[in-house]
Amino acid sequence: MSTLVKAPKNGSLAKTNSGSLTGTFPTWSSWIDDLFNNDLPSIFRPNFNTGLSLPMVNIIELDDAYHVEMAVPGMKKSDFHIEIDNQVLSISSEIENNEETNEDNYTRREFGYASFKRSFSLPETVEEDKIKANYVDGILKLELPKKEEAKRQPPRKINIS
Template sequence: MSNLVTVPKNGSLTNTTSNVNFPLWSNWIDDLFNRDLPSVFTSNFNTGITLPKVNIKETADAFMVEMAVPGLKKSDFHIDLDNQVLSISTETKEDKEEKNSNYTRREFGYASFKRSFTLPETVDDDKINANYTDGILSILLPKKEEAKQKPARNIKIS
């Protein structure tokens, strides 16, 4: 609550002329539902990581998809193309057990995500390639020859 209540010199909290210092009940409810949810509610409960962000750039010859996913290996990714839908997914599991003379501690973790994109018909799906370097997954989606932008040319009048 951001408003402070001022106490009159007689010590009473009652103000008979105005209720300006006390927010209305409806304002409290509005504030509760309009504020951002804590990150624990917006992250993936199973992994503690959020869905990776994607940059998509179009050039005259291709589309480039870049996804920041540090800490993984190339073998962790599954990239599939099915009926013009490109899916990028990963699933990692970690199982660790420590034994000491007095206790056993076992920890395990699971992380996964999947992002899917419908590709335009202009993509030449036989020439798609992917690269994973320094935590960035890059996927090159070349355009078909007939879809590439051709340079401007001068047409002579006969």
């Protein structure tokens, strides 16, 4: 599971359990990412297709909100399932494609299936009731507004008495 925090230099957004007594363990999501990105010999990577594809995500923190952008071209708005459960934002999709062609002397049938699910732990500063999402030109964008008390305040001058 990933967390909406500043990403370390290695690009990973996965949160580890660094505060626990049992040590630091990778999260399930980061372990899967590592398995498919690092543990396979390079000769398998270009041709290895598991049907599991994790879209790339950009997370931007502004003074008043977080913006999440996910590149998922070729989909429709109705293909996405976005939900929040116990401060966890999940974005998922399942697409099934079946095509059959009947000609005089042959039948061609092709089918495909693709799915993904990305989950992020939301900070307590996000106003869950005001999250908005839109999908334009292959980019899914979510705006996660911050609670008023979490918004960055402009500097104020303090007078000396």
